[in-house]
Amino acid sequence: MTTAATEPVRPVETVARAPKLRADATRNRERIVLAARDAFVEHGADVPLDEIAKRAGVGNATLYRNFPDRASLIREVALLVKNRILALAETAAAEADAPDGGGPFEALERFAHAAVAEKVGALCPVFTHHVDPFDPDLTEARERLMSAVSGLMERARAAGELRADVDHGDLFIAISQLTRPLPGTSCQLLDGFVHRHLQLFLDGLRAPARSVLPGRAATFEDFQPRD
Known part of the structure; x- marks a missing residue:
């Protein structure tokens, strides 16, 4: 025993x-x-x-x-980037109505300036060719991101701070283009100019509008994968 x-x-x-x-x-x-x-x-x-x-x-x-394999690593990077941008959007949405938050447009600006750090424009070709666009985890993150940013922009519009003829897709096109390296340049070279040019774009989103935009506003639906 x-x-x-x-x-x-x-x-x-x-x-x-x-x-x-x-x-x-x-x-x-x-x-x-x-x-x-x-x-x-x-x-x-x-x-x-x-x-x-x-x-x-x-x-x-x-x-x-x-x-x-390479595909599993690229998928994990895609999830990381999307979830980090989603967290930034949800934080901005929560701050939009806070007494010391500066209002919904300022929250939108903070989100945009933080989101460019993820360099999604430079990563877009990697994700487009190597990630399943119908991956359920990526789809969920995309839908939550759409909801958070759309709600934030609607509150800025309702407060009279955001022009009426823009939508969430317009914002993400700007973020993507500003973080996509120009041919013959390095990403590091462009880093010093991204926030400057992003602020020029954001100033153009403010109401009242200074001009009539051609075409229609871009939305998240324009970025949805096609069967």
């Missing part, structure tokens, strides 16, 4: 290490995804995975243990 005194004791050292290993694994995965995002921005979808592992400070085996 085994007594409490003779019962084998699990080493305390082993118990303490398990959470640390899980935390390290989580950090490694996050570093890989962030490094991949930056590498895809600079070099496109075909950047060597070895280069991504080197940027992340992990071994090749760690990268492949988390992402067995």
